[in-house]
Amino acid sequence: RAKSEGRGRLRTFDAAMDARLRERYALAAELREAIPRGELSLHFQPQIAAPTGEVVGFEALVRWHHPTRGLVPPAEFIPLAEENGLVLQLGEWVLARACAEAATWERPYKVAVNLSPVQFQSHDLPETVWEILLATGLAPARLELEVTETAIIDDMDRALNILRRLKNLGVTIAMDDFGTGYSSLATLQAFPFDKIKIDRSFVSRLESQPQAASIVRAVLGLGRSLGMGVVAEGVETHAQMRFLSAESCDEVQGYLFGRPMPARDIPELRRGGDALDAADGGSRSEKR
Ligand code: C2E
Ligand code: MG
Numbered sequence: 001r002a003k004s005e006g007r008g009r010l011r012t013f014d015a016a017m018d019a020r021l022r023e024r025y026a027l028a029a030e031l032r033e034a035i036p037r038g039e040l041s042l043h044f045q046p047q048i049a050a051p052t053g054e055v056v057g058f059e060a061l062v063r064w065h066h067p068t069r070g071l072v073p074p075a076e077f078i079p080l081a082e083e084n085g086l087v088l089q090l091g092e093w094v095l096a097r098a099c100a101e102a103a104t105w106e107r108p109y110k111v112a113v114n115l116s117p118v119q120f121q122s123h124d125l126p127e128t129v130w131e132i133l134l135a136t137g138l139a140p141a142r143l144e145l146e147v148t149e150t151a152i153i154d155d156m157d158r159a160l161n162i163l164r165r166l167k168n169l170g171v172t173i174a175m176d177d178f179g180t181g182y183s184s185l186a187t188l189q190a191f192p193f194d195k196i197k198i199d200r201s202f203v204s205r206l207e208s209q210p211q212a213a214s215i216v217r218a219v220l221g222l223g224r225s226l227g228m229g230v231v232a233e234g235v236e237t238h239a240q241m242r243f244l245s246a247e248s249c250d251e252v253q254g255y256l257f258g259r260p261m262p263a264r265d266i267p268e269l270r271r272g273g274d275a276l277d278a279a280d281g282g283s284r285s286e287k288r
């Protein structure tokens with residue numbers, strides 16, 4: 001009897017797992033169609049210079065408007081796209097879209113684009129980025145690429161090679177979600193990042209956990225000594241902002257300053273002027 005009960009449980013488990021797998025398959029298949037069907041879009045979240053309060057750039061965050069499931073968060077579909085290789089195509093779409101969008105902005109704000117580790121391990125990434133910059137006319141200095149620690153620890157030599165080639169194009173590189181991965185201080189020293197983004201989890205615990213404050217201070221010190229700017233992610237309260245300002249954090253990003261939104265809903269991003277004007281900080285002629 002024990003044996004048959006065991007089998008029964010196994011069957012239920014199998015069925016549940018089967019359903020989950022089928023669900024994932026279905027979602028992955030639908031994701032393949034999402035780009036041609038125009039279901040993907042980008043939202044932009046402002047990045048603010050902490051000392052002045054000025055907007056300096058926007059991070060592009062991908063959104064999937066599924067016809068029946070509604071808005072599917074990137075945390076659900078990016079991992080799927082990474083598993084089946086679709087992330088290369090998706091990532092290229094995001095890059096092209098973000099650069100094309102930024103090239104229409106009246107002011108020369110930077111645009112930050114997230115790269116999947118899979119993209120970062122592809123040898124032709126620098127060529128892809130270069131072709132997109134040429135096609136959109138966006139000045140390379142206005143593009144920032146965000147990579148995570150997992151993108152570099154797999155194959156450090158390859159990652160370093162790709163990073164150097166990217167920097168030679170004139171784009172800047174930020175280490176995203178710093179503190180959540182496994183890279184060492186030696187890694188950080190070996191890689192010429194322009195910026196470190198302190199993960200939201202440390203910022204959100206600033207007020208409740210003294211250790212979080214110590215970690216944030218340590219990362220700020222690390223950034224200063226390595227000559228890298230430090231950005232705090234997920235700033236939601238004035239108290240967090242006061243702490244970060246007092247500790248001379250360079251940039252902040254979070255709901256306190258703005259949620260990710262479609263470009264057309266962001267007042268700072270009035271259209272007008274072509275890419276060259278924008279890169280010059282030029283034409284304000286179409287200001288409403
Ligand atoms: P991330 O790059 O670290 O982006 C920051 C995430 O934190 C975004 O979530 C943003 O909406 C959210 N956030 C910003 N400020 C606050 C705040 O004050 N409070 C809270 N609670 N959250 C805040 P989102 O858009 O859901 O993206 C999640 C992750 O998905 C991103 O983390 C990034 O790793 C990935 N992702 C998003 N877009 C892309 C993309 O185009 N390509 C790739 N490869 N990954 C992407
Ligand atoms: Mg990011």
Ligand code: MG
Nearest residue numbers: 176177197233
């Ligand atoms: Mg992050």
Ligand code: MG
Nearest residue numbers: 148176177199
């Ligand atoms: Mg993240």
